[in-house]
Amino acid sequence: MKAFLDKEFLLNTEAAKKLYHEAAEKQPIIDYHCHLNPREIWEDVRYENITQVWLGGDHYKWRLMRSAGVPEKYVTGDASDREKFDKYAEVLGKSIGNPLYHWSHLELRRFFGYEGILNKDTAGEVWELANAKLQSEGYSARGLIMMSNVDTICTTDDPADTLEWHEKLAADKTFPVTVLPAWRPDKAMNLEKTTWPEYIAQLEKAAGMKIASFADLKNALHKRLDFFAAHGCKLSDHGLNYVMYAPADEAEVEKIFRERVEGKLPDAEAEAKFKCAFMMAMAAEYRERGWVMQLHYGCRRDNNPVTFRTMGPDTGFDCVDNTAPSTQTAAFLGALEDKGKLPKTILYSLNTNDNAAIDTILGCFQNDEAVGKIQHGSAWWFNDHFDGMVEQLKSLASLGYLAGFVGMLTDSRSFLSYPRHEYFRRILCRVFGEWVEAGFYPEDYDTLKEIVADISYRNAKQYFGFESKK
Template structure:
């Protein structure tokens, strides 16, 4: 009988096996989008348990647990790490066919040497095995063992990027950790906390934002800071592509209306977002950045 998700998992013929084992598997990882916390890399964090590694900030796993009806206390709440891991294990056994099932088991095999299936009954065994192995692992050692050459994190325009700068200046660590410009909050004019966010953008950019022209100036200033730290990629989280054009005066009026605390219409939201996307697209071209549209 073929082993559970063995070394030839998804490799269905000899050509695919040759291409993967002799070529792909030995190539370095260059990851253009991830949610790894740069602080953990800068500080070379050592993890106390597998929950910290797997569930500390993985919104994919959180969403799967919620869809399984798991209470929020076991996802982002005050349950113990062991309890959270148990709920994840019980969720995973119902997720066969979901890529999370594959990813989780491949990680258990490659980093922890566990060849079985994680479920509610095996959770204690896996918990103890992983936690013992983690005693000899850290954020940087995991990256080195994975043959990582470069990763791009996910960063808001108001972020100070101090951990990226610290990593860049650390001569003992040769893996590149670059910021990625994720300006969703600066564009999401319909959100209830948008005015508060613009106030924060004003503060970090040192530009008083009272008009759309001010918004563009502040955004460009933050882009240039990101560029200095090594950013080469933008990333926009989108539910749809906004495209309703409007002239500059109309967009400015919409922006000022929202800053005044008034609600805007759906058409006005689309007009504003269209203007933002067109503007930042031009700036990306000027800076030589790639523009990722993340659906």
């Protein structure tokens, strides 16, 4: 019987153990996509208790609790922090097979030194232990980051953001972690949203110009891109229903823009044409600057209208979508390539059925501009569990060049999420170890360790062009 979460957790072969402990374990972390708040990093916030740092804003945990029938009062409602923690502990104790069971216990061990099991019977002792640790030296936001051996963080930032906290962090020589903004212009693109006119007014103020046309919108975004570049930004991120390719001439796009300004909501065809024009323009800007374009798609968001009205977006009511036409993804990238405007790009689909399509599309646009110029992004959101990570790794290895993969990210709002990188690295070494022991790959440990270290850290550093403060 193998012990739970011991030193060799997930490492089921001698080869896997050797690769993890000698090549992966001590590599720094590059978290090139997350949702941490840069203001909290600058202010070096501290938390009164584990609920605040662990459950606040974590819709993974919220979904799990709701599935177990926990009333919303104990999820996002007005119950006390202790009551919310107790409910989560009770639910987690029975969450066999859910990645939260592994993540939560890894976090308790790595940050708080708790070697036991969290459930309804141990909730009290974990609450006391974790809260005492949180009040001790080194358990602030920055301390948790440094405890995790983080090299670089990229937050997710709107074009209208002032980036004041990034500016302060860049000037702070006492904090050895690079914190950079990442450009997320979804609000400028999503003209079908009722809030779009209000957002355009915010963007006008940030860019210092009137936006009365699509050409004006592109000019305003160009100004803001320059502003982000001056603050060290090297990558964008887009949340799409799917990668749209619906080309239209400039006059038609201007007409769609004008009608929206006048109050007419676009139909599906007009929306697709506008978003395609928007993404083509943005991609050309990224290519000019040497930035990386990240495309996250395959998610249907805010499915429960009742909770959306009362709680708003990003509260745990999203699901996998099956609308991701590979023909349009390939056509979009092809149109950019034809114009000489295709930047380094990372494709993430929330639907694992898209793995093979992504991995074959990659091969159509690779060249010597970069190792893995077009990337298959790490198993994302509902897929960053054991099976999802294994499927993504094996698909990329079978159809592409796994050795050039830029590896894991947290995609998290919590400062305690960094053990997800450990989880990923252990799974990576497990896959490699199984291939070695099955005779699929030789015991060439020099090469294997180089690949593991590259995927764990070095590939991302080179691909994005990050420079360490350390």
